[in-house]
Amino acid sequence: xxxxxxxxxxxxxxxxxxxxxxxxxxxxxxxxxxxxxxxxxxxxxxxxxxxxxxxxxxxxxxxxxxxxxxxxxxxxxxxxxxxxxxxxxxxxxxxxxxxxxxxxxxxxxxxxxxxxxxxxxxxxxxxxxxxxxxxxxxxxxxxxxxxxxxxxxxxxxxxxxxxxxxxxxxxxxxxxxxxxxxxxxxxxxxxxxxxxxxxxxxxxxxxxxxxxxxxxxxxxxxxxxxxxxxxxxxxxxxxxxxxxxxxxxxxxxxxxxxxxxxxxxxxxxxxxxxxxxxxxxxxxxxxxxxxxxxxxxxxxxxxxxxxxxxxxxxxxxxxxxxxxxxxxxxxxxxxxxxxxxxxxxxxxxxxxxxxxxxxxxxxxxxxxxxxxxxxxxxxxxxxxxxxxxxxxxxxxxxxxxxxxxxxxxxxxxxxxxxxxxxxxxxxxxxxxxxxxxxxxxxxxxxxxxxxxxxxxxxxxxxxxxxxxxxxxxxxxxxxxxxxxxxxxxxxxxxxxxxxxxxxxxxxxxxxxxxxxxxxxxxxxxxxxxxxxxxxx
Numbered sequence: 441x442x443x444x445x446x447x448x449x450x451x452x453x454x455x456x457x458x459x460x461x462x463x464x465x466x467x468x469x470x471x472x473x474x475x476x477x478x479x480x481x482x483x484x485x486x487x488x489x490x491x492x493x494x495x496x497x498x499x500x501x502x503x504x505x506x507x508x509x510x511x512x513x514x515x516x517x518x519x520x521x522x523x524x525x526x527x528x529x530x531x532x533x534x535x536x537x538x539x540x541x542x543x544x545x546x547x548x549x550x551x552x553x554x555x556x557x558x559x560x561x562x563x564x565x566x567x568x569x570x571x572x573x574x575x576x577x578x579x580x581x582x583x584x585x586x587x588x589x590x591x592x593x594x595x596x597x598x599x600x601x602x603x604x605x606x607x608x609x610x611x612x613x614x615x616x617x618x619x620x621x622x623x624x625x626x627x628x629x630x631x632x633x634x635x636x637x638x639x640x641x642x643x644x645x646x647x648x649x650x651x652x653x654x655x656x657x658x659x660x661x662x663x664x665x666x667x668x669x670x671x672x673x674x675x676x677x678x679x680x681x682x683x684x685x686x687x688x689x690x691x692x693x694x695x696x697x698x699x700x701x702x703x704x705x706x707x708x709x710x711x712x713x714x715x716x717x718x719x720x721x722x723x724x725x726x727x728x729x730x731x732x733x734x735x736x737x738x739x740x741x742x743x744x745x746x747x748x749x750x751x752x753x754x755x756x757x758x759x760x761x762x763x764x765x766x767x768x769x770x771x772x773x774x775x776x777x778x779x780x781x782x783x784x785x786x787x788x789x790x791x792x793x794x795x796x797x798x799x800x801x802x803x804x805x806x807x808x809x810x811x812x813x814x815x816x817x818x819x820x821x822x823x824x825x826x827x828x829x830x831x832x833x834x835x836x837x838x839x840x841x842x843x844x845x846x847x848x849x850x851x852x853x854x855x856x857x858x859x860x861x862x863x864x865x866x867x868x869x870x871x872x873x874x875x876x877x878x879x880x881x882x883x884x885x886x887x888x889x890x891x892x893x894x895x896x897x898x899x900x901x902x903x904x905x906x907x908x909x910x911x912x913x914x915x916x917x918x919x920x921x922x923x924x925x926x927x928x929x930x931x932x933x934x935x936x937x938x939x940x941x942x943x944x945x946x947x948x949x950x951x952x953x954x955x956x957x958x959x960x961x962x963x964x965x966x967x968x969x970x971x972x973x974x975x976x
Contacts, residue, residue, distance in 0.1 A: 477752035483587040487720050488648035491656065498717070501659060505671050507719035510611055510642035511585040512712060513592055514663040515620070515634075517578060519603030582662030582712030583607065583634065584644045584721060586751075590618075590636040593747060594711030595726055596625040596687075599632050607636050610669065624754030627689040630726055631742060631750040632711075644713055647720030649743035652676055652699065660703040660725050660739070662712025674703030674737075681740060682822035686727045695829050696822065698740035699723045705739035714741040723747075749830060763831035763854035766797020767804060768969070769821035776972070779957070780809055781845045787811040788821040790841075795966030802852035805843065806961050806970040807938060812840040828854065844938070886951060886958055886973050888920025889913060891933060893943055902930040908963050910934035910941045921974045927962065934968075935961040 581598030585591070592607060599605050605620040618636035625632040656676045664670055678700040687694030701714065705728050714723035723741030730736040753760040769788040777785045787809040793799050810818050814837050818824045831837060833856035841848050891911040892898060898912050899905075910932045916923050935941055936950035937959045951958045960971045 475755055477755045480587065480591070480755045481752070483589065483591075485643055485645040486647075487645050487718070488651070490651050491717060501671075501673060501717070504659060504715065504717060504719040505661075508584075508644060508659070508661055508713060508715050508721075509669055509671070511644040512661045512669060513583045513585060514608040514666075514668040515581045515583050515592075515594060515598055515711060516606040516608070517581065517599050517602035518605070519578065519601075578602070580663060580666050580708050581710040582708065582725070584661075584711075584713040585609070585641050586643055586646065588639060588641050588643050590638045590641060591623070592620065592634045592636060593724060593751065594632050594634060595724060596627050596630045596632045598711045599634055600625045600627065605634060607634065608668065609636075609638070609641065611642060624758045626750050626754065626760045628687065628692065628694045628760070629742060629746065629750050630687040630694065631724065631747045631754075633751050633754050644715075644721045645719065646744055646748070647716055647718070647722045649699065649722045649745045652679060652716070652722055652743075654678060657717045658699075658701055658703055658722065659715050659717075660701070660705050660709060660712065660741075661715065662705075662709035662725060664704075664706035664708040666708055672704035674701050676700070677702050677738075680819075680823075682820075682826065684727075684729075684740065686740065695746075695826050697743055697746055697826055698726070699743055701739050701741060702737045703739060704737075705741075709739075746830070761833055762829040762857040763833055763835060763837075764797075764857040765799045765804070765828055765852060765854065766794040767799045768792030768794075769810075769824060771820045772809065775957070779959075779972075780807075780842065782809065782842060786817065786819050787842065788818055788824040790970070792967055792969040798852050798855045802850050804839075804841070804850060804852070806968045807959070808841040808843050808848075810839050810841050811847075813837055829857065833857075886922055886960070888917030889922050889927065889973075890915035891944055891947065894932070902932070903965075904932055904963070908932055908934065910963065911944050911947050922960075922971065925971045925973055926969075927960070927971055927973070928964065930964070932963040933960050934963050935959075 579598065579602075581594060583592040583594030583598070586593050599620075599622055602622075605622070607618050607620045609616050609618065616638075618638055620634040620636045623633040623635050654676050657673065658676055659671055659673045661669070661671045676699060681698040681700050682696040684696055684698065685693065686698075687696060699714065699722070703714070705725050709725045710727075712725045713721040714725055716722050721744050723743055724747055725739065725741050727740045728736065729738040729740070750760055767790050770791050772780070772782065772785045772787050772789055774785060776789060777783075780789075790799075790804060790806055790808045790810065793804055793806055810824055812818055813824060813827050816827055818827070828837070831854055833854055835854050837852055837854060839850045839852065841850055890913070892914045894904060894908075894910065894912055898914070902912055904912065913927060913929050913931045913933065916927060916929050933941055933947060936947050938961075939950045941947045941950065957972050957974055960973055962969045962971060
């Protein structure tokens with residue numbers, strides 16, 4: 441399957457097939473008048489009471505629909521940068537009529553120089569008096585009004601790169617189209633806030649997504665395939681979905697905590713509200729998982745509580761400030777749980793601590809397993825990353841980590857997540873390592889890795905500080921498991937299987953204590969990392 445089609449199948453795009461291929465990197469555009477978050481929140485309608493217990497199945501949700509539909513808007517996004525038009529072969533046959541409608545039969549949007557569709561094909565015959573073709577939207581999506589003075593929540597992939605945005609509102613049978621301005625966008629959660637110049641608008645009531653339960657009835661509203669004011673119904677299929685790689689910014693992974701639902705979501709639903717059985721917004725419809733690009737009963741929505749935290753930052757500053765620890769994580773599987781003596785597979789394994797980071801200052805070590813933060817259970821690396829990112833920079837947090845089989849409390853003061861993180865290391869000029877008889881091949885215990893004792897010469901060559909002890913990797917088989925896991929030439933192995941290393945002979949003996957995998961704690965350019973490398 442080609443990449444263009446895969447993207448359109450994952451995103452419940454703001455329009456039809458490949459119309460959402462760009463994810464915005466700009467966070468503020470055409471900012472609306474300044475408004476502080478506290479004032480903005482005072483204008484919202486909220487209802488966080490739990491759903492009634494033991495309620496009977498309703499025969500009609502017309503009352504719920506009547507409550508939410510007036511606040512639902514259809515959004516037309518025009519222009520944008522870096523759009524890639526789809527190849528007709530990538531488009532399922534059932535969707536090609538919509539493709540032709542937007543891009544023409546040749547896959548390229550019509551311009552004022554194009555012949556009319558019914559014009560003869562031969563020669564250079566044109567229609568001199570033909571008016572320029574109207575600007576066509578590059579995508580159609582949805583949104584919902586959250587304040588009577590025109591603030592609308594939607595998805596970043598609906599409006600993020602648009603040059604012009606129109607929001608269509610229908611109230612009491614009267615339809616009006618407004619030009620909208622972007623207040624702010626957040627590509628890492630796919631949340632956006634736009635503003636239209638109007639007052640007295642019907643606004644949605646916001647619920648409490650933290651109180652959702654699997655099995656609760658939900659309704660999705662929006663404009664699927666431009667069919668505005670459409671509503672579908674289903675249930676909450678799952679909560680806390682992450683690791684889907686649906687949202688992000690370039691190579692930076694996004695923050696995902698999706699509500700999964702079987703309520704039908706299709707292209708055009710993006711940005712519309714997901715509401716509970718009382719008509720309260722609990723999520724923003726965002727994506728689908730499908731082989732055809734159409735609904736297959738697996739849709740995802742951003743929890744409204746998470747979205748509101750983002751919106752408050754966008755209101756205050758136009759961008760999102762996130763907490764930062766400075767650690768790299770990986771999940772705990774059954775094998776790692778056994779290695780670390782854990783009772784279950786929950787928690788997040790710290791495999792790297794960056795230099796001069798809040799984590800380093802707090803005393804977090806490579807090999808620690810974080811199992812809780814501020815009393816919240818950490819089920820995996822994505823959960824810890826999500827919790828930390830939801831805290832403001834400067835916040836003090838308390839973590840519970842498992843270290844050498846013991847529970848250790850650690851307090852840390854969060855820094856601010858950098859806008860751009862560079863993980864690349866500037867390598868020295870590549871020259872053949874000096875052998876000098878000091879190299880020992882780890883082939884029997886860590887295949888493909890050659891290490892050497894640290895000497896004044898190797899310290900100088902690999903820029904290793906005098907206070908670092910261990911053995912240095914001087915040769916690495918690129919096909920080895922160690923190379924695949926990320927070990928590099930010049931890394932200093934400072935411990936093997938949690939025991940400090942001072943010489944090659946020690947490293948050999950320590951590695952023999954494990955039958956299948958070897959724990960390598962590595963120093964690289966000021967950072968400390970953990971690699972679990974197979975011996976076979």
